[in-house]
Amino acid sequence: MNTTIPNNGLPKFTQATGSSGSGPSTTAANPSDAAATAPKADDQVKLTDSALALQEAARTGDTSVIDSQRVERLRQALADGSYKIDAGRIADRMLALEQQLGGTGKA
Known part of the structure; x- marks a missing residue:
């Protein structure tokens, strides 16, 4: 199976492979260019x-x-139903994550 990935409008960059003669020169004619x-x-x-x-x-x-x-x-607390969920703590951590991600924070 062959898959072709287009460049999606991005510029194509040529890679210098040494002195093959077919690509751009890696040495500058003018020292100020280098x-x-x-x-x-x-x-x-x-x-x-x-x-x-x-x-x-x-x-x-x-x-x-x-x-x-x-x-x-x-695991045992979940199995026997004794695990208590602290909704306020979960909400605080979700708000802190929202602020880290660049959200508006508390509304």
């Missing part, structure tokens, strides 16, 4: 807190610690 395309020493990348959290969560060696005793207590 300076204009070279990365600057003061270029910086700053990740947002959300990006850092996603990066941390995506680490393959990171294993979450699961409190199996707490899981069992919750």
Whole structure:
């Protein structure tokens, strides 16, 4: 099966593959042109807190610690009907999440 993915109107970028002669030249004829395309020493990348959290969560060696005793207590409380739901706490956390996502917050 062949699948074609169109570029969706995005510009096509050619990739320099060395000195094949068919692509754009990787050496500049004018030294000032090379300076204009070279990365600057003061270029910086700053990740947002959300990006850092996603990066941390995506680490393959990171294993979450699961409190199996707490899981069992919750499972038992759900089974015997003694687990109480705190609707106010759930609502507060939903509002906090809404604010983090850029919502309007409390109405």
